[in-house]
Amino acid sequence: MSKSTIYQIAEQVGVSPSTVSRALSGNGYCGKRTKMKIIEAAKALNYAPDQAAKMLKTRKTNKIIFAVPDICNPFYFDMINGINQVAEEYGYLLILIYTKHQLSEELKAIQNVKERVADGMIMVSFHFCEENIKAINELSSPVVLTNQFDSPGGGDRFDYVYVDTYAGTKQGTEHLIQQGIERIGFIGGSLSEQTGMQRYAGYRDALLEGGVPYADELVKESDYTEAGGYEVAKRLLSQPDRPQAIVAANDLMAIGVMHACEEAGLSVPLDMAIVGMDNLDISSRVYPKLTSVSLMQEEIGRQAAMILMYRLHGKAMERSAIKIVPSLVVRQSSIWRTGDTK
Amino acid sequence: MSKSTIYQIAEQVGVSPSTVSRALSGNGYCGKRTKMKIIEAAKALNYAPDQAAKMLKTRKTNKIIFAVPDICNPFYFDMINGINQVAEEYGYLLILIYTKHQLSEELKAIQNVKERVADGMIMVSFHFCEENIKAINELSSPVVLTNQFDSPGGGDRFDYVYVDTYAGTKQGTEHLIQQGIERIGFIGGSLSEQTGMQRYAGYRDALLEGGVPYADELVKESDYTEAGGYEVAKRLLSQPDRPQAIVAANDLMAIGVMHACEEAGLSVPLDMAIVGMDNLDISSRVYPKLTSVSLMQEEIGRQAAMILMYRLHGKAMERSAIKIVPSLVVRQSSIWRTGDTK
DNA sequence: GTAAAATGTGAAATCGATTGCAGAACGGAA
DNA sequence: TTCCGTTCTGCAATCGATTTCACATTTTAC
Known part of the structure; x- marks a missing residue:
């Protein structure tokens, strides 16, 4: 048997x-x-x-690794999904490695590629440093990197896919400006981090280009949590000349803002229009539904996997750094004037 | 190099x-x-x-497969997480296979085990039939099955982990009864399916044992979606003697109920207490926060992986069918009388 | 009908590690 | 010195498939 x-x-x-x-x-x-x-x-x-025997002889595993910092974060599920779609289409299995935001775990993932556990890897990393870049560059198998920042540099041996979060907050802010809103607040993450800075810059430039006055007191830093957004929003709302709309650097904070509005007796969107970013699952389930900038996670995954497949099938290509443009998903929370709630 | x-x-x-x-x-x-x-x-x-060479000789891959119907469903992320914790501890990598609820894909996953791509497998399946049970029984590698129903039977060659959803709705209902609520409605999934029936039975038995009158008009079938829950709730709310509380067979429907209440001008929880099931991520983010029965996904994953590890390390064991007891997470949506919103 | 091309098959090498067996080198005890 | 047990090392087989080469057989072409 x-x-x-x-x-x-x-x-x-x-x-x-x-x-x-x-x-x-x-x-x-x-x-x-x-x-x-x-x-x-x-x-x-x-x-x-026996696949082991086959692998040994053919030097192909038909597997790819996805190294992800945080399995618990819903952000990555969609990426997994995108990757898996492509992987499946090409007959590859997906190995999931959970790096817990630790360099040591990332290096272990790289080691797995080196030992030919898989034919290639897609990795999300938040700390590119000499050590992991070097390890990746020494591999003979293809690696595609992604995160929400822009290019890590130093990689002549890997491809890169990233989201233009700058364009994201810019879109979100423009959407508000187009409705004639003028006092638009911003709640960001830390401005000392690159990703926080970019999201802020998108907001600021949208104001500038839209001819809307920029006011320092409408900009607050927070920590990407719901509670953080709530706290900061309370401060914004109690200001003498409170904003009519708020752009939050992610959905969790935006939801915190919504709760603060509710508590202050402000109607969303009539008294306060809100735009978030990430387009979480939750965001279409809160009331009113949250307008949000989708970071296109699934698309990132799909693109990254595509590139990996091209490399694996020996198609000649320049090293690529693909910029994904986020897309605004308009829901009730930001519809200020026109009546077309969709 | x-x-x-x-x-x-x-x-x-x-x-x-x-x-x-x-x-x-x-x-x-x-x-x-x-x-x-x-x-x-x-x-x-x-x-x-070279792992391929090592695998060939040692007959060990140090990988396990998790075959899951639906990567997009947040329900499974926690399971993945639980499995991964154990896998990592034992030095195994996790391969994710997405079966799309299709038998053919399940059979492919089983085939992968047969070809020794991995040393063992954990599979979530909703249609155990002769074909996949037979295929699993023919394997020489261990397989652990899980889903939300009770035992599939016919498996002398695999272990089984499942959640007692009956106990789940029962707990949720008892929680309401203990607060003195008497008119408690129930919104379930299809009662012709086993899982739907069990959730309903838990509700019914809680009423019986709690000495609370059961009324047929308070029980509605729906489809586990938010929209479905919303529709059915509207009907329940417009009844002459509307319920004071509702137990929903899952969180999405419960959220639909919340929206229906909001629309009808009913305060949750004062006019209507609500209990859901699944304890989704969302549930703690809606307002008011939703009381929900946690199906212990992470625990299921951990247990399933544990059993698999025991099998892989040759520990002698009886075939096991482990029943996991869900746990009620009390939040605002169900606190009717006492003031201790937490 | 014969040459050329296409097709079918087997022997043997190969992928890169692990491991049982046997012999060599070493140490300490008598 | 002799003997025994431990430690070290090499040889060669093995895991189970793929693939090159050579040869045998068939088919096609003219």
Whole structure:
């Protein structure tokens, strides 16, 4: 009942193992009658090819690794999904490695590629440093990196996919400006981090380009949590000349803002229009539904996987740094004037 | 710079490949001086053991497969997380296979185990039938099955982990009864499915045992979606003697109920207490926060992985069917009388 | 009908590690 | 010194498939 090998099939049918291999894999010539007999015998013997042996000989694993910092973060699920779509299409299995934001774990993931556990890897990392860049550059297998910042640099040996968060907050802010709102607040993450800075810059530039006055007191830093957004929003709302709209650097903070409004008796969106970013699952479930900038996670995953597939199939390509443009998903929370709630 | 083998190291150092293997893997004797030289040479040659070769010889892959119907469903992320915790602890990598609720994909996943892509598998399936049970029983590698129903039966060759959803709705209902609420409605999924029936039965039995009258008009079937819950709730709310509380068979429907209440001008929880089930991420973010029965996804994953590890390490065990008891997470939406909103 | 091309098959090498066996070198005890 | 036990090392087989080469057989072409 249990496993068997091509040798046993060969013996059974009375041919050589090589013939069995050819019959079963379809590589090379094989007579029709022999082939039939071999296939039958394989079925009878409950044969299944041993992938380890196959891998050893062919130097292909048909697996790719996705190294992700944080499995618990819903942000990455969509990425996994995007990657998996492509992987499946090309006949690859997906190995998930959870790096916990730790360099040591990232290096372990890289080591796995080096040991040929998989043919290639997609990695999300927030700390590119000499050590992991060097390790990646030494690999002979392709690696695609992604995160929400812009290019890590130093990588002549890997491709890169990233989201333009600057364009994201800019879009969100423009959407508000187009409705004629003039006092627009911003709640960001830390401005000392690159990603926080970019989101802020998008907001600021949208104001400038839109000819809307920029006011320092309408900009607050927070920590990307719901509670953080709530606290900061309370301060914004109690200001003498409170904003009419708020752009939050992520959805969790935006939801915090919504709660603060509710508590202050302000109607969203009529008294206060709100735009978030990340387009979480939750965001379409809160009331009113939250307008949010989608960071296109699934698209990132798909693009990254695509590039990896191109590399794996030897297509010649420049090293690429693909910038994904986020897209604004308009829902009730930001519809201030026009009545077309969708 | 690229890959090298133990043969190259052997040549470099002037010993035999077997010695190199022993030095590097630590199996068997190896002189201290030789070992040092070998390790040095390995480093110099940028050596990494080829896992395919190792797998072929040792018959171990150090990988497990998790076959899951639906990557997009947040329900499974926590399971993945639980599984991964255990897998990592034991030095296994996790391969994710997305079966899309299709039997054919499940069979492919099983085939992967048969071909020794991984040492074992955890699978979530909603349609156990002769075909996949048979395929699993023919495997020589261990498989652990899980879903939300009770035992599939027919499996002398696999272990089983499941959640007692009956106990879940029962707990939720009892929680309401204990607060003195008497007219408690129930919104379930299809009662013709096992899982729907069990959730309903838990509700019904809680009423019976709590001495609270059961009324047919307070029980509605829906489809586990937010929109479905909303629709059905509207009907419940417009009844002459509307319920004071509602138990929903999952959180999405419960959120639909909340929206219906909001629309009808009913305060949650004062006019209407609500309990959901699944304890989604969202549920703690809606307003008011939703009381929900946690189905312990992470715990299921952890338990399933544990059992798999035991099997893989040859520990003798009875075939097990582990029942996980869900736990009620009380939040504002169900606090009717006492003032201790937490 | 014969040459040329296409097809079918087997022997043997190969992928890169692990491991059982046997012999060598070493140590300490008598 | 002799003997025994431990430690070290090499040889060679093995895991299970793929693939090159050579040869045998068939088919096609003219």
